[in-house]
């Protein structure tokens with residue numbers, strides 16, 4: 001690999017997924033992982049296999065099915081974690097074990113309750129252990145930026161000496177600033193022996209809004225790998241955002257002289273896919289992928305852009321894969337074209353899944369004149385879910401300014417038809433009351449948001465709901481040209497997720 005090449009290590013499915021509201025099930029993780037492969041990230045951190053059977057299965061499925069990137073699993077510095085991780089990533093062609101232990105005195109004293117010497121022994125044993133399973137071993141010193149520099153150097157030296165091929169310097173608590181981080185990475189780069197062939201990596205959190213800036217500073221100081229996530233999701237304020245770091249490196253190549261292998265026109269589809277899976281949209285002014293990122297509202301700017309794009313635009317929307325209102329499909333599009341389109345959007349559906357979505361698409365194409373990418377993503381989202389216990393069969397509502405809103409709903413509960421009718425404050429509320437009665441859902445509706453997914457009065461309505469049940473919060477989406485139907489779909493999808501997540505074990509403490 002050229003020395004100007006930056007390794008993009010994506011942790012959307014690990015650090016990102018462990019953040020509130022971003023839980024994904026196996027099928028969703030797999031779908032996201034396929035899109036990351038299209039994006040051509042170098043490494044996918046697919047999960048933390050010891051955390052739960054669900055995490056293990058997801059990492060294993062990704063290792064089996066996703067081709068291209070290195071598949072990585074996370075493991076604490078102990079034998080059990082490392083073995084579990086090794087088994088999960090086993091099917092992958094290229095596999096990495098990422099093991100970690102804390103290096104800061106505050107973590108040693110209060111979290112690990114071990115001496116510096118003891119922790120060095122654990123680090124050494126962990127790297128040796130991981131090395132038995134794969135050559136590609138990454139070692140992280142958790143809370144590196146608040147650690148004693150000399151101790152940190154010692155710990156990394158132990159890791160190199162025992163075969164670690166990537167050394168990761170996490171700013172676990174999002175505390176560092178660019179000038180300081182530059183110094184730290186430069187120091188390690190200069191002091192560590194045997195760094196040839198070893199990647200120096202950084203993992204920055206965004207608590208002070210500096211994750212991307214810190215990662216860039218680290219690159220200038222010699223870091224060769226960046227850990228990042230799509231849309232910058234992750235613990236607390238999130239991680240370094242993949243789209244921002246990649247585009248900063250691309251647009252300012254003149255200054256930074258580094259490249260990535262990222263297929264930039266897959267950036268926007270990846271961002272949209274993640275938002276549609278988690279139900280969490282990025283803020284409109286989010287760099288690169290936000291709704292306003294390329295919108296020129298000021299007259300002077302608009303005039304300039306019309307005369308020459310470069311007057312106010314440092315990159316074009318098309319570079320990152322934004323194709324506003326591009327007509328993609330109509331009702332005459334055949335199965336083959338539709339299959340190709342799905343693949344392009346990151347949904348390589350097969351068998352019954354494909355058939356169901358294709359039939360839905362034909363129906364939609366009949367109702368709408370033009371079908372956009374966003375419509376197709378919305379369709380797939382509604383249709384494809386893991387073991388759905390409940391499925392909306394039929395819904396009818398009556399409402400208006402003279403009637404008491406009422407709903408009659410039929411739901412299949414594991415195939416068995418159940419019906420209920422209820423009144424409510426409005427048609428959506430009435431529908432939800434009926435669904436609650438059928439499903440026995442006792443939790444709370446925390447949030448309810450309606451968006452037009454595409455423009456016009458024939459637009460599909462996208463509904464996002466957030467519900468909470470016994471402390472567990474999930475989000476789900478539904479979409480339909482009828483807003484009440486979309487709402488019912490979203491609500492039922494959320495209830496299905498609660499049922500799904502309630503089956504998995506609790507996760508251990510949150511990590512790096």
Ligand SMILES: [Zn+2]
Nearest residue numbers: 015235511512
């Ligand atoms: Zn992290």
